[in-house]
Amino acid sequence: MIELLKNQYISYLNSRKPHLSPFDGSSLIVRAENVSDEYFDIQDKKATIKQPLGMGSATYHNPGLKDITIIDYEDLLNQLPFDLQKGVERCDFVVYDETEDSFFILNELSQSSSSKNKISDARRQLHKAAFYFSEIADINNFVNRRSRRICVFSNKHKLVPTPDDMAKAFSEIQAYLPDPIRHNFQPITKLGYELIETAIVEV
Numbered sequence: 001m002i003e004l005l006k007n008q009y010i011s012y013l014n015s016r017k018p019h020l021s022p023f024d025g026s027s028l029i030v031r032a033e034n035v036s037d038e039y040f041d042i043q044d045k046k047a048t049i050k051q052p053l054g055m056g057s058a059t060y061h062n063p064g065l066k067d068i069t070i071i072d073y074e075d076l077l078n079q080l081p082f083d084l085q086k087g088v089e090r091c092d093f094v095v096y097d098e099t100e101d102s103f104f105i106l107n108e109l110s111q112s113s114s115s116k117n118k119i120s121d122a123r124r125q126l127h128k129a130a131f132y133f134s135e136i137a138d139i140n141n142f143v144n145r146r147s148r149r150i151c152v153f154s155n156k157h158k159l160v161p162t163p164d165d166m167a168k169a170f171s172e173i174q175a176y177l178p179d180p181i182r183h184n185f186q187p188i189t190k191l192g193y194e195l196i197e198t199a200i201v202e203v
Helices: 002-016 073-078 119-134 137-144 164-175
Strands: 032-035 039-042 058-060 068-072 093-097 103-110 149-155 182-183 194-196 200-202
Touching: 002 119, 002 137, 039 164, 058 164, 068 073, 073 093, 103 119, 119 137, 119 149, 119 194
Parallel strands: 058 200, 103 149, 149 194
Antiparallel strands: 032 068, 039 058, 068 093, 093 103, 182 194
């Protein structure tokens, strides 16, 4: 996926603005991490994407210890020339498993006191990312190999200390966070994705 973003995706963005000099995506540094922990958090604009449990905007539960790749999609787009990235909506992260083809996730993060204030923007950002990917044959094929394709809006504003017992910490996080909300947003569902609002992402 990283090479697809640096090549086909940048070519696609160049084609949308033929009046600009083509940008060479080979120079991009794609910020990505591989994680196989059972529990972990993610956060944007930190030194590392993966954060201690309870300290990020989304908690991932990975009971099968899948080999997960997390790409900082927003950071990738922020490296582009201003005129090329202008108007390109973006979510925060692209998340997928490397070996089992079981899921592909677009994840938008927030730490707002009210998710209602953010859900409209999040839907738009997630939809645009999914739409752009659907327009590029190789990326669309990569995404469609996964059995589940999910757009996730994660809003977590209350953080808890992380005790040494990770399972206990996860149970504590589950206790104060609301259950996942499934949204029927046709622009996203027509692209073959589910739209879920949750701060705990079960993979």
